[in-house]
Amino acid sequence: MIRVTDLKKVYGHGPAAVAALNGVTLAIETGEFVAVMGPSGSGKSTFLSILGCLERPSGGSYYFGGREVGALDEDELARVRNAEIGFVFQTFNLLPRLDVRQNVELPLIYAGVPRKERRERAVAMLTRVGLEHRLHHKPPALSGGEQQRVAVARALINDPAVILADEPTGNLDSRTSHEIMALFKELHAEGRTIVVVTHEADIARYAGRILYFCDGVFVREEAVTG
Amino acid sequence: MRFFDLWALALGNLAAHRLRAVLTTLGIAIGIAAVIAVVAIGQGGRAVLLAELEKLGTKRAFNISVDWVRGEAPTAGTFTLQDVAVIKELSPAVDKLAPVTSGMFIDIRRPHSRAEPLFCQVIGTTPDLTGVMNIPLAAGRFFSEADVAGHRRVVVLDGALAERLFPREEALGKQVFLQDVPATVIGITERQTGQLLGTMGMQKLVFAPITFTQDLLNTRVIHELNGAAVTEGAVEQAIADCLTILEKRNPGAGVNYTGMSMAESLAILGRATGVMTLIIAAVAAIALLVGGVGVMNIMLVAVTERTREVGLLMAIGARRQDVLKQFLAEAVALCLLGGAFGVLLGAGGAWVIAYFADWPPLISLWTVLLAFGFASLVGLVFGLYPASRAASFSPAEALRHH
Numbered sequence A: 001m002i003r004v005t006d007l008k009k010v011y012g013h014g015p016a017a018v019a020a021l022n023g024v025t026l027a028i029e030t031g032e033f034v035a036v037m038g039p040s041g042s043g044k045s046t047f048l049s050i051l052g053c054l055e056r057p058s059g060g061s062y063y064f065g066g067r068e069v070g071a072l073d074e075d076e077l078a079r080v081r082n083a084e085i086g087f088v089f090q091t092f093n094l095l096p097r098l099d100v101r102q103n104v105e106l107p108l109i110y111a112g113v114p115r116k117e118r119r120e121r122a123v124a125m126l127t128r129v130g131l132e133h134r135l136h137h138k139p140p141a142l143s144g145g146e147q148q149r150v151a152v153a154r155a156l157i158n159d160p161a162v163i164l165a166d167e168p169t170g171n172l173d174s175r176t177s178h179e180i181m182a183l184f185k186e187l188h189a190e191g192r193t194i195v196v197v198t199h200e201a202d203i204a205r206y207a208g209r210i211l212y213f214c215d216g217v218f219v220r221e222e223a224v225t226g
Numbered sequence B: 001m002r003f004f005d006l007w008a009l010a011l012g013n014l015a016a017h018r019l020r021a022v023l024t025t026l027g028i029a030i031g032i033a034a035v036i037a038v039v040a041i042g043q044g045g046r047a048v049l050l051a052e053l054e055k056l057g058t059k060r061a062f063n064i065s066v067d068w069v070r071g072e073a074p075t076a077g078t079f080t081l082q083d084v085a086v087i088k089e090l091s092p093a094v095d096k097l098a099p100v101t102s103g104m105f106i107d108i109r110r111p112h113s114r115a116e117p118l119f120c121q122v123i124g125t126t127p128d129l130t131g132v133m134n135i136p137l138a139a140g141r142f143f144s145e146a147d148v149a150g151h152r153r154v155v156v157l158d159g160a161l162a163e164r165l166f167p168r169e170e171a172l173g174k175q176v177f178l179q180d181v182p183a184t185v186i187g188i189t190e191r192q193t194g195q196l197l198g199t200m201g202m203q204k205l206v207f208a209p210i211t212f213t214q215d216l217l218n219t220r221v222i223h224e225l226n227g228a229a230v231t232e233g234a235v236e237q238a239i240a241d242c243l244t245i246l247e248k249r250n251p252g253a254g255v256n257y258t259g260m261s262m263a264e265s266l267a268i269l270g271r272a273t274g275v276m277t278l279i280i281a282a283v284a285a286i287a288l289l290v291g292g293v294g295v296m297n298i299m300l301v302a303v304t305e306r307t308r309e310v311g312l313l314m315a316i317g318a319r320r321q322d323v324l325k326q327f328l329a330e331a332v333a334l335c336l337l338g339g340a341f342g343v344l345l346g347a348g349g350a351w352v353i354a355y356f357a358d359w360p361p362l363i364s365l366w367t368v369l370l371a372f373g374f375a376s377l378v379g380l381v382f383g384l385y386p387a388s389r390a391a392s393f394s395p396a397e398a399l400r401h402h
């Protein structure tokens, strides 16, 4: 599903240049659930945003589902982000002006799906994450766990093959964190490929494999057993 | 992204900052109101001029007076009835020539009436005036050469004035008192004669033989001559003849005789409304510029505030052009809102002008469409920079923004 070779990312120029990724080579198979761990500043978020086509690497190659991402133009990247990847963020990133259902509908707007179908799909997805009673609330009125469920529903609305989550439980208490991870576990069971960045070892143990980053390098991996 | 969704999102975003939106649109509203005023005054002014031209009747008309601009005023010897007779005799180019002695704020009332007198403007002239301008009669007749020669106390009343003096009666044949001098009503004009002649319709006109008028006002001064040339092409010649003869006959008059064709004086009036149009157009341009910069400013603020949101939208599949369109739609919607206020403001203003200047209604559907077109254009022009800035964000960096 995902294959990166000698992936590099440098921010800035000249003496101020920071190498966030320093030659990462790894592969993630379709249907895999992996966690990414490592100290702060080790390049985990950078790695995830390159996987999510939010930015382009400075060097190396990236194949997503067999396609060379470097060869795609901006509009094609937008389409990949819209239809094939679902993002979940630490800070939820819901639009406070829109209600819960409208937030979940958003990706479908950019896919050009008609209004009626959009609504039905959003309601179905919110029911799935257990929020059918919160359709018309504005995000600020929800608890952190509920907001993250809305974000997960939004990530799932276009039925993407891959879910990318950057510290999805970073702003949640431990009980809610495990509820969200249980949700990811279900998505994995459906056959989706899932990549979760986390600092917490017990969260990482939901994955089948843990990738460790340090100083922009992929240093080792560990299979989760039991 | 569908058209409807685009506008629904744009309006939703504006509604989230209502006060800000309304304040921002103020400049646009003033600009659009001015645009409407420009069109209204341009169209209305032209309509009035055309109507006047038609009413005044002949393109052969011209006017001889002294140089008012230099502060000259006619005296008893400046124009005489003999001058008029001589000019008509000598110049083959002159068809009609009517001397005019006029008096403003002349009180007029019914005999023995206790009612407050009305004020009118008396135009003392000769029957030739009817050959220079249209004076449509509703009843009776205009006075004749014999009436003039005989100093007869006869008058032709303005229709509206006749109605006010004799509300439920036939005015024709009745007596009126002009400054206590009795006169007989022999004719009644249709309402609304002479907006250019006289004081913009504020005072109603009374036509009387020039001889009687001079007796009434106790003066021998003739203020001006109104003539008509034999053909349109002969107007210049007719004016030149008049001036030559007047200067020959009155060498010691001490004034500069000046002549102007009707076409020329209408053109001057046209230029006056043209200048007004230009001034308001400048106001419109400045207001739209200031308003547009205001819109640009507020859109730049919005783009900065919503940087993360832009990153999120891109992460869930918005293309750069979707982001561009979204912010452009917001800028245009802002300007259309301002346009709507402006149309209300401008239509109200134009209505007031039309009411007081006695102009025809001036706001057409086209004017309104033009105004909204202008508003959209301002939105597009001034929204483009903020919108393209938002569209150029890198999604990853926008998401990192705080």
Ligand SMILES: Nc1ncnc2c1ncn2[C@@H]1O[C@H](COP(=O)(O)OP(=O)(O)OP(=O)(O)O)[C@@H](O)[C@H]1O
Binding pocket: A011, A012, A018, A019, A020, A038, A039, A040, A041, A042, A043, A044, A045, A046, A047, B397
């Ligand atoms: N836009 C940027 N400009 C300059 N340097 C950057 C930028 N983004 C990230 N970096 C740097 O790149 C390195 C990797 O950052 P990254 O956010 O990927 O780390 P991380 O592993 O996600 O850390 P954390 O656990 O704290 O989230 C850091 O040193 C960071 O300061």
Ligand SMILES: [Mg+2]
Binding pocket: A044, A045, A046, A166
């Ligand atoms: Mg990070």
